[in-house]
Amino acid sequence: MDNKYVHGYTIRENVRLVDQATTLADILHSDTVYPAGCNVLEAGCGVGAQTVILARNSPGAKFTAVDFSEESLRTAEERVSSHGFTNVSFHQGDIFHLPYEDDSFDHLFLCFVLEHLPNPIEALLCLRRILKRGGTITVIEGDHGSAYFHPESSDARKTIQCLVDIQAGLGGNSLIGRQLYPLLKKSGYDSIRISPRMVYVDSSKPDLVEGFTKNTFIAMVEGVKEHAMRSRLMEESDWDQGIRDMYRTTEEDGTFIYTFFKGKAMK
């Protein structure tokens, strides 16, 4: 069960998620605005990286932020109150057994949650129950198979594949971004619209080189080195070369591309 929620348990992950949300906030969240008075559930708020953005962008909405981890929730609560936002309440809970009446929420929001679940359709079905008819669900997920770069490197590709394999071994799916449409469809949602959000990085964008390619993506891959070595997924010398090759894409003539997928649908 714990493996379902692998984010937010280490300081490194914690920093990464916050970096990620800060750097990508505009790309991912700028068009998510809820009207005043709405009840919005953020399912799987983690350490609150997205919660502060939701609270800021929709100051009149009332957010309920739920996470399985008490520790993550405490961090999230501190973060949100340190920003001075008072429109979020926090509750420990399991997405598959949330203690809310049918049709409780005007809107639902999930970001980087489904990728960790072995049964995302079941999660979407459980969430649909507590969504009002006519309400929306917004789901944001990455897709590690969407990453490519210049110069090409087969070692770099293999390090990324380690991340995909490790996540799969934990019951997750890091190729889930491209699957949001069929997942929402099979879970009974209507009016599904998928909006890909590409992060394209070249050296004319030093903030993204640092904030995304190095400090978000490469840091995330580097974070599973020990696991990958222990599982003998790659030789260490190939791994190290792959990481060097990924840093090579952050030089003057390198480029790096990754795509997040944002899905919005109605009950």
Added chain:
Amino acid sequence: MDNKYVHGYTIRENVRLVDQATTLADILHSDTVYPAGCNVLEAGCGVGAQTVILARNSPGAKFTAVDFSEESLRTAEERVSSHGFTNVSFHQGDIFHLPYEDDSFDHLFLCFVLEHLPNPIEALLCLRRILKRGGTITVIEGDHGSAYFHPESSDARKTIQCLVDIQAGLGGNSLIGRQLYPLLKKSGYDSIRISPRMVYVDSSKPDLVEGFTKNTFIAMVEGVKEHAMRSRLMEESDWDQGIRDMYRTTEEDGTFIYTFFKGKAMK
């Protein structure tokens, strides 16, 4: 020399390019508009698939469309005149030896040209000579390594890799989209801005399922089967499975993603 310009030589390619431009015209070209009175060179116009769009979107501009192939030029000229446009003149010529004075054109436009050249920087340098200072160059290229889909299929990936390898064997580069920034930079252009244009296809977009996934991308891959078999790049049974797997992505729960890169820069 002939291999540099592999498009436009067969009826199949001809139809494909026109399908492609019609389906993708909005995504790729809607923001390319030249002021009245400008002299614009389209280098490598091929059979005129893009030329008609340029002529339509900028009726006051004067276009010079150049291609190496007389046959392609005749087709392009017929296409443009059949649409009633009179603002394009056609000339046979080689990008590396164009008979124009320095600083002749206000703007330059190239679409799906550099991917066929073993020396794209040299081409960009030759073109820069005939561009006025302060004028713009617009370059559009695909990137076959940007393709991914659901459900995943290693056979389908291998068929796409055949296309990449075959193009490389002809001296081209079908992973060039991601490289536009460094290519323009190394060719001395300024104010480079790369704008990726993702084509995201799911079954809620039947026009793109037919017009892009099936009739553009899969058709393009299928077009090199004979070459791939002759070069023994794949077993035929694996190839056929790969093609079936790509069609599988066009079903109700499938998705398909491809990205073109549009670069704009100044002299």
